Every structure is written in structure tokens, then in C-alpha cells.
Amino acid sequence: MDLSESPELVAFRDGLRKWLRDNVIEQGADEPRGLFLKRWHQVLFAGGWVGLSWPTEYGGRGLSNVYDVALNEEIGALGAPDAPRIGYMGRAFLQWGTQEQRDRYLPRLLSGEDYWCQGFSEPNAGSDLANLSTRAERTGTGYRITGQKVWTSYAEYCDFCILLARTGESGGRHKGVSAFVVPMRSPGIEVRPIVATTGESEFCEMFFDGVEVPEENRLGAEGDGWPIAMMTVAYERGAADVGYLSKFGAALGELRTLLGDRLRTDAAVRRRVADLEVRFRILTTHVRRRLAERDLADTLPGPEMSVDKILMTEVDQALHRAAIDLLGASAVLPAESDAAGEWMRRYLYSRAASIYGGSEQIQLNLLAQRVLGLPR
Numbered sequence: 166m167d168l169s170e171s172p173e174l175v176a177f178r179d180g181l182r183k184w185l186r187d188n189v190i191e192q193g194a195d196e197p198r199g200l201f202l203k204r205w206h207q208v209l210f211a212g213g214w215v216g217l218s219w220p221t222e223y224g225g226r227g228l229s230n231v232y233d234v235a236l237n238e239e240i241g242a243l244g245a246p247d248a249p250r251i252g253y254m255g256r257a258f259l260q261w262g263t264q265e266q267r268d269r270y271l272p273r274l275l276s277g278e279d280y281w282c283q284g285f286s287e288p289n290a291g292s293d294l295a296n297l298s299t300r301a302e303r304t305g306t307g308y309r310i311t312g313q314k315v316w317t318s319y320a321e322y323c324d325f326c327i328l329l330a331r332t333g334e335s336g337g338r339h340k341g342v343s344a345f346v347v348p349m350r351s352p353g354i355e356v357r358p359i360v361a362t363t364g365e366s367e368f369c370e371m372f373f374d375g376v377e378v379p380e381e382n383r384l385g386a387e388g389d390g391w392p393i394a395m396m397t398v399a400y401e402r403g404a405a406d407v408g409y410l411s412k413f414g415a416a417l418g419e420l421r422t423l424l425g426d427r428l429r430t431d432a433a434v435r436r437r438v439a440d441l442e443v444r445f446r447i448l449t450t451h452v453r454r455r456l457a458e459r460d461l462a463d464t465l466p467g468p469e470m471s472v473d474k475i476l477m478t479e480v481d482q483a484l485h486r487a488a489i490d491l492l493g494a495s496a497v498l499p500a501e502s503d504a505a506g507e508w509m510r511r512y513l514y515s516r517a518a519s520i521y522g523g524s525e526q527i528q529l530n531l532l533a534q535r536v537l538g539l540p541r
């Protein structure tokens with residue numbers, strides 16, 4: 166496959182690089198990371214750099230998927246804040262949403278005006294998601310939702326949740342699952358942040374106590390929740406879709422800068438960084454090729470996205486482990502500059518990569534069963 170870039174893509178990169186140099190913003194001293202990334206999302210959108218591969222009618226630019234890789238690469242090369250990771254949340258609307266739902270929700274999702282969380286996991290339903298027990302009971306005009314979700318990223322900052330709830334028989338596994346759009350300010354929702362080992366509370370518990378939603382808030386038909394969830398997580402496993410190519414590119418650049426002369430004088434340091442560069446290039450090339458193939462065949466992502474997730478996890482964990490090893494005490498001890506604590510935070514967060522979006526073991530199971538056709 167020819168992966169060389171068209172003149173249009175080269176020009177796109179030039180324009181983006183120029184724009185980024187003038188428009189990158191800094192995180193405020195007391196600004197939570199989630200709110201800072203939301204602000205950055207809105208700045209990027211105003212510049213026309215969000216939703217590149219989304220239809221123009223919803224605020225995207227209708228470009229091919231490989232433009233998302235270019236966006237990630239340029240942001241990473243400049244060390245700018247991560248590309249927005251929220252877009253994967255709305256992909257299912259393109260297939261299952263009504264026209265009214267798409268018009269109502271997608272433009273504000275892309276612009277970063279509304280933030281969305283993913284209410285899938287529950288205390289007894291993580292890897293075994295089909296075991297979920299949150300229920301949506303029919304009322305005269307819609308549904309009443311009762312149950313508990315957990316590990317919901319950024320729930321306390323979000324405006325809407327894509328929630329999976331059981332509408333069919335309990336014990337009916339994935340057949341009786343439906344998806345709902347739930348406004349996070351609805352009466353009956355309680356959100357409790359959970360402090361993670363990083364010291365931050367990225368994720369939350371969510372309690373739903375008879376939360377009423379109208380019928381028009383159901384996404385797809387009753388029982389469509391499972392394929393909707395699978396499409397959402399397939400996009401979530403794509404490193405360009407969640408902005409992780411930009412995040413890794415920026416971190417690698419920063420690490421090289423911090424290592425400075427040691428990269429020239431210490432062969433062991435050079436080898437370690439070279440190993441990271443190779444892993445990162447493999448990931449980037451894989452993602453670009455995957456997206457180019459998807460453009461050509463006009464297909465949607467499926468279980469093969471587990472390869473992307475595994476590669477992404479490997480880069481994340483190797484990169485941050487190496488940073489801690491090579492930067493030593495300066496990466497982990499508190500210092501005047503908060504860069505030190507920041508590397509430790511990133512290292513700790515990288516450990517979660519083999520859990521979120523489906524654990525490493527689940528990705529391997531999916532590849533074995535759904536891609537390679539091996540027995541369960």
C-alpha cells in the first residue's frame with residue numbers, strides 16, 4: 166500500500182503547524198486537566214481542526230481518516246496539548262441516531278460545547294459487560310433508569326452520558342441491552358469522583374435513582390445497545406481517534422529534550438530512546454495504514470481494533486517506564502517545577518492503559534476468537 170502523502174495533505178500539515186505555533190494554550194495553575202483539555206478542544210475547533218473525518222453537516226470537514234493521524238502527529242511534534250479524545254463517543258450516532266438526534270448532539274460534541282461520558286462499566290460488569298444490571302423501565306412517555314455505573318471518566322464535568330441499560334429480561338445477556346442519551350444534570354443522578362493512584366479523580370461512580378428520560382433519548386431501537394457499545398469501544402481503541410498519537414509524540418519529544426546531552430554521550434540511553442522511537446513509529450504506521458485501508462474500503466472499525474489497543478498500550482507503558490528509569494529521581498521526587506510530579510503521574514496513568522477500553526486479556530480474547538476464529 167502506498168502511504169506517501171498527497172499534496173493536499175502536505176499543505177494541510179503546513180497550515181496546521183503555522184496555526185499551532187500561534188494558538189497553543191497553557192494549563193492554568195489551578196485548572197483541572199479535564200477542564201483544560203475541554204478549553205483546548207474549543208480552541209482547536211474554532212481553528213477548524215476538530216472533526217476532520219466527520220461529515221461537514223455536523224461541523225466536521227469531511228476529510229479522509231488519515232487526516233486525523235496528521236493532526237495527531239503535528240500536535241505531538243510541537244508538544245502541544247493532546248488532540249481531543251471525545252469524538253469517538255458520538256460515532257454510533259452516525260449509524261444508529263435519528264436525524265434529529267444527530268442534528269441536536271453532534272455539532273456540540275465536535276465543538277467541545279458538550280462533553281460526554283461513557284456509562285458502560287458497572288461493579289459487576291467490566292470485562293463481562295453483558296452482565297450489566299442497570300435497568301431502564303418503560304413509563305408512559307419514556308424510561309425510568311435505576312442502577313449504578315463505575316469508572317466513568319470525567320463524569321463530573323460532562324453534560325451527557327451514553328448509558329447502557331437493560332430493557333429486556335434480566336439475565337438476557339447482550340440481547341436485552343439498550344443505549345440512552347442521559348443529560349447529566351437530570352434529577353436522580355449522583356456522581357462521586359474516585360481518587361486514582363495518580364492523585365486525580367478522572368473517573369467516578371454514578372448512581373441513577375429513577376432517572377427519567379423521554380423515549381426520544383433512546384439511541385437505536387430497544388436491544389441495539391450491544392452493537393452501539395461495540396462500535397463505540399472499537400473507535401476508543403484507535404490511537405488517532407482518542408488523540409493518543411499526539412500525546413505519545415509530545416511526551417517522546419519532551420523526554421529527548423530532558424535527556425539532552427545524555428542522548429549523545431550515553432549509548433544505553435540512546436538505545437532505550439531508539440527502542441521507544443521504533444515502537445512509536447510502528448504504532449503510527451500501523452494506525453495510518455489501518456485508516457488508509459478503512460478509507461479505501463469504506464468500512465467501520467471492528468474487533469481488529471484490539472491490535473491497535475495492544476500496540477497503544479505497549480507504547481504508553483514502555484515510554485513512561487523508560488522516562489522514570491532514565492530521568493531517575495528528577496522524575497519522581499517533588500521539585501520546584503511540577504514537571505517532576507507530572508512524569509510520575511503519567512507513568513502511573515500508563516498502568517491503566519492495560520485496563521481501560523477493555524483489558525489486555527480481553528483484547529487478546531477478541532483477537533483470538535473474533536479475528537483468528539480460534540475456539541473460546
Ligand SMILES: Cc1cc2nc3c(=O)[nH]c(=O)nc-3n(C[C@H](O)[C@H](O)[C@H](O)COP(=O)(O)OP(=O)(O)OC[C@H]3O[C@@H](n4cnc5c(N)ncnc54)[C@H](O)[C@@H]3O)c2cc1C
Nearest residue numbers: 283284285286291292316317318517520521522523524526
Ligand atoms: C482509567 C480508566 C478509565 C475508565 N473509563 C471508563 C469509562 O469512561 N466508562 C466505562 O464504562 N468504563 C471505564 N473504565 C472501566 C474499564 O472499561 C474496566 O475497568 C475494564 O473493562 C475492566 O473491567 P473491570 O475493572 O470490572 O475488571 P474485571 O472485568 O473484573 O477484570 C479483572 C481481571 O480479570 C481479567 N479477566 C476478566 N475476564 C477475563 C476473561 N474472560 N479472560 C481473561 N481474563 C479476564 C481482566 O483482564 C482483568 O485483568 C475505565 C477504567 C480505567 C482504568
